[in-house]
Amino acid sequence: MSSNNEPILGVLYKIHQQQPLTPEEEALLNNWLRETADAAGILEQLKEDKELVAYLKGRLDQENEQRALERFRSMAFSHTGNAEVEAATPAIQKHPRSRYLVWGWAAAILVIAVASVALWKMGKPVHKTDAPVLTNNQQQDALPGSDRAILTLASGEKVLLDSSHRNIIQQKDFNVTNRDNQLDYTGSSSVVEEHTLSTPRGGQYKLLLPDGTTVWLNAASSITYPTAFTGDSRKVKITGELYFEVAKDSKRPFHVMANGMEVQVLGTHFNINAYDDEKDIKTTLLEGSVKVTRDAASVILRPGEQTSVSHKSKPSQPISVQTEEVMAWKNGTFFFNRTPFSEVMRQLSRWYDVDVIYEKEIPTINFGGEMKRDLNLSQVLEGFDKMGVQFRIEGKKLIIAP
Incomplete structure (x- = not known):
């Protein structure tokens, strides 16, 4: 497969989807039309053959996954002392704000050669890339986490939340509704009660509080809050990791309590990582201002800064951090930057609901x-093959053997 031919399939697919082309894509298409013997026939086939489009999309997924896996395996791992994972080849793209490796497992990049299209058109078989094979005597697997949570009401009743559960509380001026994997509190509750939303390992969820504040919960996390904020402040208690976009209210500051630490805000965006099995509680500010x-x-804290609090220490002096690394979990990725192996395994444990x-x-x-x-x-x-670490999955256990 020639890398010079890879971009043309993206152009062909945009033509099929009737999307406009950039001037660069127009030039690429003109060159391809001049140099490809059956270009007109292939274009016509793209317009009429739904099976061909499905085939291309299937090959796209397989090729991208295999290329990403090969990139990942090409990394050189060192095991002496406190070694760091470095890129083994300059061919792999680095993150614009980090000198560490970035790889995409399912990036939306069209990488199939035009030859594959031609072979399909001529009825010849095209070799498909096999799916990843389980190695190291690995006979089981664990699925990634999903949107699921548990709502504990003031009575102690527990409500399992998923895409099927809708109305939870319906009153004249107050409703608690579960929809689109989000728990919404709307209206004004005449009786103030305390609710707790919690996610299990392998779960995540989104919450809209009565004041309009939006909260995202990572796996193995919880938030306890009132059904109505009264008085001159708004207070919640958390465990685990949560991201807040706090509704502005200059007369009622928003307070987050976590293991003896307090974060006070008026209206801002911030993330708190307060897992019990992590050494420090980390508060990171994305927008506005917070007091820890x-x-x-x-x-x-100012935007882009983070402070750490251990279970016995005072807040550390703020440091600048890459917020995309901190917010990776909310955006659907793992982002590791000089991250110790043990911390990586703790993240995998929470998301895949396995014991390491x-x-x-x-x-x-x-x-x-x-x-x-x-x-x-x-x-x-x-x-992780080239890390020299052996692993196997046995039920809910991920067993590591160096």
Whole structure:
């Protein structure tokens, strides 16, 4: 497959979808029409043959997945001391804000050669790329997480939330509705009660609070809140990791409590990572301003800054961070930047609902890169082959053996 031919399929597909072409694509198409013997026939086939389009899209998925896997495997892993994962080849694109490797498992890039189209048209078989094969005696797999959560009402009743559950509370001026994988509180509740929304391992969810604040919950997280915010402040309690877009209300500050730490805001966007199995509670600001307090000590964050609080320390001085790394989970990806192997495994444990078991010591490897969260666990682990780490999945256990 010639890399010089790869862009033309994107142009052909845009023609089939009746999408406008850029001047560069027009020039590419003109060159291809001049140089390809049966170009007109292929164009006509694209317009009329739905099976051909389905075939191209199927080949696209297979080719992209295989190319990404080969890229991933081409990385060189070092295991001496506190080693870091570095790129083994300059052919792999790096993230514009990071010198660490970025790879796409299902990127929307058309990479099938024109020869494949011609072979289809002539009725000749085209070799398909096999799906990833489970290795290291791996006989089972774990699916990625999905939108699911549990709502605990003031009475203690637990409501399982999924795409099928709709109206939960219906009153004259107050409603709690589950729709489109989001829990919505609308109206004004005459009786203020405390509710808790929690996600299991392998779950995530979105919440619209009574004041209009929107909250995203990562896996194994929770938020406790009133059905109506009264008085001169708005307070919630959390565990795990959550992202907030707080509705502005200058007269009622918004307070988030997490393991003895408090974040105070008026209206802003920020993320809190407060998992019990992580060393620090990390607060990252994306927009606006927040005040982070613990034991009478406080710091003010500006956009793009982060502060850390351990279970015994005061807030650290703010540092600048890559917000796309922090928000990767909300945007459907894992983003690792000098991330220790053990932390990577904790993230996988939460998202794939598996317990990570180390048969010996924990590998001392730092990891850098990005991948989609919609992959099966076996596909993620395929990329770890060159790390010299053996693994196997047994039911809900991911067993690591260096």
